[in-house]
Amino acid sequence: MADGDRVDPDRWRALFDELMGRIAGRFGRVEPRRRARAFVLGLIAGLPRKNCWTIAEHAGDVTPDGMQHLLERACWDANAVRDDVRGYVTGQLADPQAVLVVDETGDVKKGTATAGVQRQYTGTAGRVENAQVAVYLTYAGQGGHALIDRRLYLPRSWAGDAARRAAAGIPGDIEFATKPALAAQMIGAALDAGVPAAWVAGDEVYGADPGLRSGLRDRQIGYVLAVAKDHHVTTAAGRLRADAIARRLPRASWQRLSAGHGLKGHRYYDWAWVAIEPGALGRHWLLIRRSRRTGELAWYRCWSPRHVPLATFVRVAGRRWTTEENFQAGKGLAGLDEHQVRTWTAWHRWVTLAMLALAFLTIAAAAEDKLHPAAAGLIPLTRSEIAFLFASLITTPGHGDWHRLRWSAWRRRHQYRARECHYQRQAERSP
Numbered sequence: 001m002a003d004g005d006r007v008d009p010d011r012w013r014a015l016f017d018e019l020m021g022r023i024a025g026r027f028g029r030v031e032p033r034r035r036a037r038a039f040v041l042g043l044i045a046g047l048p049r050k051n052c053w054t055i056a057e058h059a060g061d062v063t064p065d066g067m068q069h070l071l072e073r074a075c076w077d078a079n080a081v082r083d084d085v086r087g088y089v090t091g092q093l094a095d096p097q098a099v100l101v102v103d104e105t106g107d108v109k110k111g112t113a114t115a116g117v118q119r120q121y122t123g124t125a126g127r128v129e130n131a132q133v134a135v136y137l138t139y140a141g142q143g144g145h146a147l148i149d150r151r152l153y154l155p156r157s158w159a160g161d162a163a164r165r166a167a168a169g170i171p172g173d174i175e176f177a178t179k180p181a182l183a184a185q186m187i188g189a190a191l192d193a194g195v196p197a198a199w200v201a202g203d204e205v206y207g208a209d210p211g212l213r214s215g216l217r218d219r220q221i222g223y224v225l226a227v228a229k230d231h232h233v234t235t236a237a238g239r240l241r242a243d244a245i246a247r248r249l250p251r252a253s254w255q256r257l258s259a260g261h262g263l264k265g266h267r268y269y270d271w272a273w274v275a276i277e278p279g280a281l282g283r284h285w286l287l288i289r290r291s292r293r294t295g296e297l298a299w300y301r302c303w304s305p306r307h308v309p310l311a312t313f314v315r316v317a318g319r320r321w322t323t324e325e326n327f328q329a330g331k332g333l334a335g336l337d338e339h340q341v342r343t344w345t346a347w348h349r350w351v352t353l354a355m356l357a358l359a360f361l362t363i364a365a366a367a368e369d370k371l372h373p374a375a376a377g378l379i380p381l382t383r384s385e386i387a388f389l390f391a392s393l394i395t396t397p398g399h400g401d402w403h404r405l406r407w408s409a410w411r412r413r414h415q416y417r418a419r420e421c422h423y424q425r426q427a428e429r430s431p
Contacts, residue, residue: 009393012364012386019360023084032074035059035066036353043335043357046391050335053411058395071346078348083193085356086139086148090195092363095141099319100190102183102202103138104153105327106131107337114342115168118155124337134351135179137186138323139195143370145322146362147330147355149190151182152347169343180209191219201320204228207301217282222304224287224316229299233276233286242299245274246288254290257311259318267318268292273302273310282306287313326358333387334358361387 020037027033042055052064052071061067090098106122108129115132122131137149158164159176177185183206190197200216200223207213207225216223229243249272258266270290277284287300287310302313330336334357339350361383374380 007381007389009389011367012390013394015364015367016360016390019088019356019363022088023081023356026080026084027074027076029075032070032076035070035074036076039067039070040353040357040360041395043354044333044361044387044390045395046388050338051340071341071349072343076349078345078352081356082149082352085352085359086190086193086195089146089148089359089362090139090141090190090197093139093141093143093145093366094196095143096196096198098139098141098195098197099199099201099316099322100187100195100197101138101140101145101320101323102135102187102200102206103320103323103327104133104135104179104205105337106133107339113164113167115170115344115347116152116154116158118157120155132347133179135182135186136323136327137183137190138326139190139197140319140322144362144366145319145326146359147323147326148195148359149186150348150351150355151177151186152344153177153179153182169345171344174344178209180206180212184212184215187216187221188219191221198222199224199316199319201225201316203320207231213301213303217303217305220305222302222308222316224300224302224313224320226320227299227301229297231299231301233301234278235274235276235286236278242286242288243297245286246272246297246299249274249288255310256292257314259289259314260321262321267321269314271310271314273313276301283308285313287317289317329361329383330354330358333361333384358383361390364390 020040023036024033027036038059039055042058043050045058047054047058052067056064056067104123106120106124106129108122108125108131109117110130111117117130117132119128119130120133121128122133125131133153135151135153136147138145139148154170154174154176156176158170183202187200198221200221203226207227208231213223213225227242229241231242232239233242233245235245253272254270255272256268257271258268260267270292272288274286274288275284276286283304283306285302287302289298289300290296300313300317327336334354336351336354336358339347341347341350364386365381365383368381368386
């Protein structure tokens with residue numbers, strides 16, 4: 001058997017144990033420490049649905065009470081575990097030219113009681129929906145990428161509503177902050193912690209914010225931030241819209257470059273760049289991307305403390321897509337979006353443990369690619385494949401039929417009580 005064909009699940013077991021050992025000190029008691037381990041295993045297990053019920057059943061518990069206690073009331077600090085995840089990912093994937101990618105994602109929700117929920121635009125649905133939105137930070141290095149931080153967006157309608165805040169357990173020191181401000185908090189925390197990175201990338205929400213751009217320049221961190229076509233910049237010819245600049249470019253201005261590898265090969269586009277903000281410190285550019293198939297344009301504000309070639313800005317722009325890959329993997333493999341919790345604390349705990357599960361899969365895939373490159377005719381082991389094998393070979397529970405039948409009875413009993421309560425409330429409201 002060729003080295004690239006050799007799969008050793010024991011390596012993954014040791015890697016998982018190492019990661020869980022890294023966060024063990026964040027739990028003051030052995031019970032929540034063990035339950036957190038079982039919870040993360042449940043997140044990776046490939047369950048059809050991931051919630052406290054299914055994870056508790058997978059772990060062998062007789063009710064979901066223990067898992068719910070872990071998320072709501074147990075004594076442990078989700079932010080401290082988040083710091084451990086950030087240190088683990090950036091230590092394993094350390095790259096001095098890494099890109100910190102900021103982006104938000106939303107989860108469609110019912111009702112109005114869940115922390116941060118209101119009608120707002122979410123890219124997940126592509127429209128305004130009743131949703132909960134959070135901003136995430138991705139670390140994208142040469143060897144891989146994973147989520148390393150998160151901030152739940154608290155809309156103004158929540159920030160000033162003391163009753164809703166109290167019901168959802170939102171701490172008193174949490175105030176309204178824009179999404180770019182939340183991104184700046186996470187980037188600042190990462191850089192203050194010594195995370196090796198040279199660039200920041202983000203979409204139009206972040207590129208349009210002058211405060212975020214100014215803060216990055218103060219820290220001497222380069223950026224490639226998308227902007228809208230009607231974004232104005234100052235050029236040697238005066239202040240112009242981004243799309244007006246693109247229309248003036250001669251044909252010779254465009255260069256064909258790859259923005260990185262995708263599932264179907266290189267992502268080739270035509271690119272052009274124009275110097276902007278004359279006289280300002282550093283090197284300011286407007287970067288323009290053109291689809292070779294449709295001609296569709298995209299614009300980016302770029303800055304670097306010193307001159308870099310066009311290919312560098314293109315590489316950083318291409319890394320922005322890694323956050324979409326992490327959202328997809330986090331939701332598909334680690335239950336990032338399947339939290340059925342209402343409070344501030346429970347949301348942060350669920351999402352942090354999901355990020356930890358994704359970090360494990362990311363580092364396992366990176367280690368396999370480095371130590372045992374895929375043989376001819378095989379792609380490298382992906383996070384998805386490792387999750388499937390890990391669940392199949394390591395975390396498959398050995399519980400008997402009696403355990404499943406008992407859980408079936410528990411679910412039916414719980415659903416019966418919920419139905420009766422609903423009928424009772426409905427009768428009380430009826431005339």
